[in-house]
Amino acid sequence: MGRIITLKAMITMRSFCLKICLLLMLPITVWARTIVVAPHTAVASLQQAVNLAKNGDTIIVKASTYCSVNTIINKELTILGQGKPVLDACFKDEVVTIVSNNVTFDGFVIQNSKTGSMRDFAGIRLSKVQNVTVSNNTLQNNFFGIYLSDCNNIKVLNNHLSGSNNLENSGNGIHLWKCKEVLIRGNYVTRHRDGIYFEFAKKSTIENNLSEKNIRYGLHFMFSDDDTYLHNTFRNNGSGVAVMYTRRIKMLHNTFTQNWGGSIYGLLLKEITDAQIEGNQFIRNTTGVYMENTERITITKNEFKSNGWAVRVLASCYDNHFNENNFEGNSFDATTNGTLKENYFVNNYWDKYEGYDLNKDGIGDVPYRPISLYAQVIEQNPQSVMLMRSFIVNLMDKVERAVPSVTPETVKDEKPMMKPWKR
Amino acid sequence: MKRICILITLSTLLLSACSRGPEPVLYGKDACWHCKMTIMDKRFAAEIVTAKGKIYKFDSAECMASYLAKNADLASNGKTLLLVSYYDRPGTFEDARKSVFLEDPLLQSPMGGNLAAFDSKASAKIFEKDNKGEFLGWAELLRSKQ
Numbered sequence: 001m002g003r004i005i006t007l008k009a010m011i012t013m014r015s016f017c018l019k020i021c022l023l024l025m026l027p028i029t030v031w032a033r034t035i036v037v038a039p040h041t042a043v044a045s046l047q048q049a050v051n052l053a054k055n056g057d058t059i060i061v062k063a064s065t066y067c068s069v070n071t072i073i074n075k076e077l078t079i080l081g082q083g084k085p086v087l088d089a090c091f092k093d094e095v096v097t098i099v100s101n102n103v104t105f106d107g108f109v110i111q112n113s114k115t116g117s118m119r120d121f122a123g124i125r126l127s128k129v130q131n132v133t134v135s136n137n138t139l140q141n142n143f144f145g146i147y148l149s150d151c152n153n154i155k156v157l158n159n160h161l162s163g164s165n166n167l168e169n170s171g172n173g174i175h176l177w178k179c180k181e182v183l184i185r186g187n188y189v190t191r192h193r194d195g196i197y198f199e200f201a202k203k204s205t206i207e208n209n210l211s212e213k214n215i216r217y218g219l220h221f222m223f224s225d226d227d228t229y230l231h232n233t234f235r236n237n238g239s240g241v242a243v244m245y246t247r248r249i250k251m252l253h254n255t256f257t258q259n260w261g262g263s264i265y266g267l268l269l270k271e272i273t274d275a276q277i278e279g280n281q282f283i284r285n286t287t288g289v290y291m292e293n294t295e296r297i298t299i300t301k302n303e304f305k306s307n308g309w310a311v312r313v314l315a316s317c318y319d320n321h322f323n324e325n326n327f328e329g330n331s332f333d334a335t336t337n338g339t340l341k342e343n344y345f346v347n348n349y350w351d352k353y354e355g356y357d358l359n360k361d362g363i364g365d366v367p368y369r370p371i372s373l374y375a376q377v378i379e380q381n382p383q384s385v386m387l388m389r390s391f392i393v394n395l396m397d398k399v400e401r402a403v404p405s406v407t408p409e410t411v412k413d414e415k416p417m418m419k420p421w422k423r
Numbered sequence: 424m425k426r427i428c429i430l431i432t433l434s435t436l437l438l439s440a441c442s443r444g445p446e447p448v449l450y451g452k453d454a455c456w457h458c459k460m461t462i463m464d465k466r467f468a469a470e471i472v473t474a475k476g477k478i479y480k481f482d483s484a485e486c487m488a489s490y491l492a493k494n495a496d497l498a499s500n501g502k503t504l505l506l507v508s509y510y511d512r513p514g515t516f517e518d519a520r521k522s523v524f525l526e527d528p529l530l531q532s533p534m535g536g537n538l539a540a541f542d543s544k545a546s547a548k549i550f551e552k553d554n555k556g557e558f559l560g561w562a563e564l565l566r567s568k569q
Contacts, residue, residue: 117466117513120531167451168465177531193463199535215451216461223535238451238461245535263454263461270459292459 037085038062046079046087046096047071061085061108073098073105081107084138089113095142097125104133113142115169122147122171123161126154134159144171145192152180156187163192163214170215172197176204176224184209191215195237198224207231217242217268221249229254240266240285247272253279256288265290266307269297276300279423282307288330291317300324301423309335318342326420327351327370331388334370334411335379345370345413349420354401357418368416371407373400443476445506445516455482457490458534465513467532467539474502484524484564485536492568505561510539511546520561523547527556538564 035049035057043049045066049059055076063083070093073079077100086109089095095110110123123142126132128150135157139145145161148154161173173189174196176182182204188211189195195211198204199222206229211218218234219241221227230252234240240256242265243249249272256266266285269275271293281303282288288307289299297320304310310330313320315338322344327333328351347363352372355364374393377384387393400407448470453462456479462468469487471479481487484507491498491505505519510530522540525547530539541547544558559567 167463199531216463242460244458244460263459268459290459 032056032058034058034060036060036062037066039064039066045071050075050077053077068095068110070094071096073103074100076100076102078104079106080104081109081137084109086111091115094121094125095123097127098129098132098134099127101130101132103129103131104135106133106135106137108137110137110139111141113144115143115164120144120147120171120175122175125149126151129154133157138162142171143169144175145173145189147171147175147177148179148182149177150179151176151182154179154182156182156184158186159188161187161189161192163190165191165213165215167215172220173211173214176201179204183207189214189218194218194220195234196220198222198227200224202226205229209233210235212236214238220244221246225249228252233257234259234266239264239268242268242270243272243275244268244270245272247274249275251275251277251280255281255283256285257281257283259285261286269294272297277302281305282310287312291320293317295319297321298323301421302326303328303423304333305329308332312336313340313343314338315340320344321346323347324421325349328420332372332375332378335375336371336408336411337379340371340408340411343411345411347415347417348413349417350413351420353416353418355416362418364416364418367412367414369401369404369407369412371411372397373406376406443472443474445470445472445504446478446480448480453480455480455486455533457481457486460533464533466508466510468508468514469519469540470504470506470516471497472504472506473497474500482533483536483538484519484540485532485534485538485568487519488564488568491565498565507540509541509546510550511541517542522561524559524561524564525551525556526559527551529556 037043037049058078061081063085065086068087069089087095089112091112091114093114095113113123114121122144123139125147130153133155137159139161141164163170170193172194173192176198179201180203185207187209190213192214194217195214196219201224204227209232212235214237216238218237221243223245225247228250233255236258240259259266265287266282267289269291273295275297277299279301283305285307287309288304289311292314293316295318300323302325304327306329309332310327311334313336320343323346326349350368353368355366357364373396448462448468460482462482467483469481469484506516507519509515523544524540526538528537529552530537532538
């Protein structure tokens with residue numbers, strides 16, 4: 001009996017506590033309001049709504065076109081566009097600037113920011129804030145698209161950015177400067193200078209984005225350490241991706257394709273250390289990967305298909321490892337400009353390999369030399385490219401493969417695969 | 424007479440081929456000789472024309488200075504043309520040796536040097552933020568890269 005009473009008491013006690021808790025929460029829930037912005041009403045602009053709002057409020061903007069000459073969001077708000085309302089700066093200033101923490105900004109069309117060489121005008125600017133989400137927006141015809149400076153813990157999700165494609169008046173699509181822990185996922189960027197640009201941006205992730213037809217690079221790192229980019233596609237940009245002056249970047253499962261032209265690369269690596277490049281596809285680029293002053297880079301399980309030069313490793317690179325890659329249909333598998341030391345090729349598949357496998361272990365019994373004699377000749381004399389695929393060149397390469405004399409002795413794959421890696 | 428004519432045309436052709444001067448940068452196409460980045464920003468581009476007429480293009484004055492720091496003979500040769508774009512006059516080329524350089528965090532130059540060139544300290548002063556900028560001559564800039 002006593003036991004039942006205590007149980008009952010406990011239950012009443014518990015529900016009482018719950019009520020107290022709910023009561024404590026009440027002030028917040030009661031006072032968090034929703035403000036609706038619609039044309040021809042008391043609140044007809046986003047700036048008006050922000051001025052009226054308090055921290056924690058929600059602003060809903062109804063579908064229409066609004067003039068937004070640098071709307072400043074300086075409170076902790078959830079701002080939602082309903083039916084894709086348009087915020088237009090009419091080339092007078094920036095469109096929206098977020099200067100408060102804990103803001104969600106979702107579902108807008110942001111267009112026509114000012115351009116000019118004196119300032120980097122942006123569609124959406126985030127300045128010195130934390131915990132902000134910018135999602136599901138369409139940005140068109142802005143100088144810079146989404147501009148983050150001095151921010152951390154930011155999410156940029158599922159936005160569609162399209163620049164002006166004008167050489168002089170194109171800033172970067174998503175621009176980060178001095179940021180930390182930013183997630184950039186599911187965005188589409190086109191017609192900007194660099195699709196995504198990182199300067200002093202650390203510990204950030206770039207995932208599932210498509211960056212194409214940008215004027216300079218699809219993605220560009222400068223002085224940005226400990227970042228990861230994975231499952232992105234970089235297609236038909238001025239150049240694919242440039243990773244410069246950085247450490248510990250992970251590049252996983254990306255596609256680099258259709259970057260054609262002189263001094264244009266799928267992936268440009270310059271002065272970087274300790275990077276991991278794994279599971280990527282380099283397809284139809286003038287140069288798949290270009291490496292200058294790199295150290296301790298591992299390049300594993302990548303596909304190099306139909307490139308002019310699959311990899312170009314300059315003599316200033318040390319301790320780089322190429323393992324388990326497939327090289328198929330490239331005009332040149334590898335080239336260099338001097339004596340290449342301490343760069344290792346192991347267990348790669350090379351479609352130009354003509355060796356044999358007597359013990360049937362799947363690994364060729366004679367080494368493969370990825371730098372052909374003709375590649376060396378072109379290095380010295382670029383005009384000789386006109387002799388490509390001629391009988392004499394094929395003959396020279398065959399002789400050189402049989403009796404190596406000019407090609408660098410150290411650059412070879414001792415264990416070339418007989419069949420391509422299946423993934 | 425005919426011979427003289429041919430001689431004159433030939434000599435003018437030959438001489439014109441020898442003329443030495445700066446070459447316009449193809450923005451969005453040309454790559455920086457030092458950092459390999461495609462040159463995009465007209466406010467910061469720079470160019471070296473050597474005594475023999477060879478041309479090196481750079482995306483910024485800091486890249487040009489870094490390159491010259493490693494190629495001292497080029498830097499010390501008085502016949503080498505060193506050209507920089509002025510920040511307030513994008514796309515121009517002026518003598519770097521006579522320019523003033525402002526180093527200020529507000530100036531986000533392509534290689535993180537926060538550096539821009541101006542014709543005088545007065546015109547640079549307009550772009551200085553909170554009096555935190557630093558003014559340099561060409562010689563000082565070159566020394567800082569060595």
